[in-house]
Amino acid sequence: MAATEPLTAERILRATEEVLRRHGPAKATVVDVARALGVSHGSVYRHFRTKAALREAVTKRWLDRTSEALSGIAADADRDPESRLRDWLATLFAAKRRKAGDDPELFATYSVLAGEQGEAVAEHIADLTGQLTRIVAAGVDAGAFRAADPEATAWAVFRATACFHDPAYAPEWKTPGADADFAALVDLLVQGLRA
Template identity: 75%
Template sequence: MPPTSETLTAERILEATEEVLRRHGPAKATVVDVARALGVSHGSVYRHFRTKAALRDAVTKKWLDRTFDSLSGIVAADDLDPEARLRAWFTGLFAAKRRKAGDEPELFATFSVLATENGEAVGQHIADLTGQLTRIVQAGVDAGTFTCADPATTARALFHATGRFHDPGYAREWEQPGVEGELEAVVDLLVRGLRARD
């Protein structure tokens, strides 16, 4: 039985929107398509998301947040020393981005278009990720493992230095042979630079 507007939630709308985007792409997907997939009127969708742009922004944010959420456990892993956490975080980030690009290339391309349209969501995503990195760097400074004057600035520098392994613009390179070793070499170099000197 199709859902009624009373049982319709923002989460269900976002799930349906992602499926519609998967089928039609960003240029052809409409709010009417989303409403049809849910068995409701497009007015019911607009009660949760006032505009098509708001709906696209919300689904883009949800898609980007999955990467952040997948890395949260690494950031909180107090049983790992900060250096191991930093290495695991970059490996996890690369794996999450590569999985998105490789498992559903059409959806990845769709969300790349949406992310370009929604600079605010992308900016927040980068701030969230560098916030996670800042926590790891700060833990390293507190433990005497890392040395740096400003963990937040250092985290942003680390993020940008590894851009080839998480920026969607490099997605075509992520399946090249040896790319994991290249990431490891870059992270090794960065970690050596962070280590506290005796």
């Protein structure tokens, strides 16, 4: 990055991600981030008051990438709720699998950071279950789904599919039967929701 490029929060977060990739969460410091940017660590602290705030922001940024990929599906009222639900679940699984497979070191780093950043993770889960709630509620309104409480139903669907999006299960996503297991679970959930 050019030294003349303005120091922005986004630039700091990109550099932090690279430092985390290189050093891991245990050894990455604000000084390392500042060094990568060619600035003083005080300059980084002007954007992020503490190391914890920087780590939370980079974790939130990472989690938001998944939420953003799913929000368009959840909001697409022109599609029938069943196909939206299927696509949403498949996109979530694919996004998590891609993160784990494309850059396993960074995925492991973010898994550690997510464990430290309870608030960012809680917000992420609330966003995802909120998206699912909108899909389930749309299905109920259209007469396609049966659910007395769309929010509770969305939470149940989210929990039932945890083995396909919770990072703790990442090693299982590479197994030969993972896609078939995922398809069977989604079929079962959709059949249970149908009115």
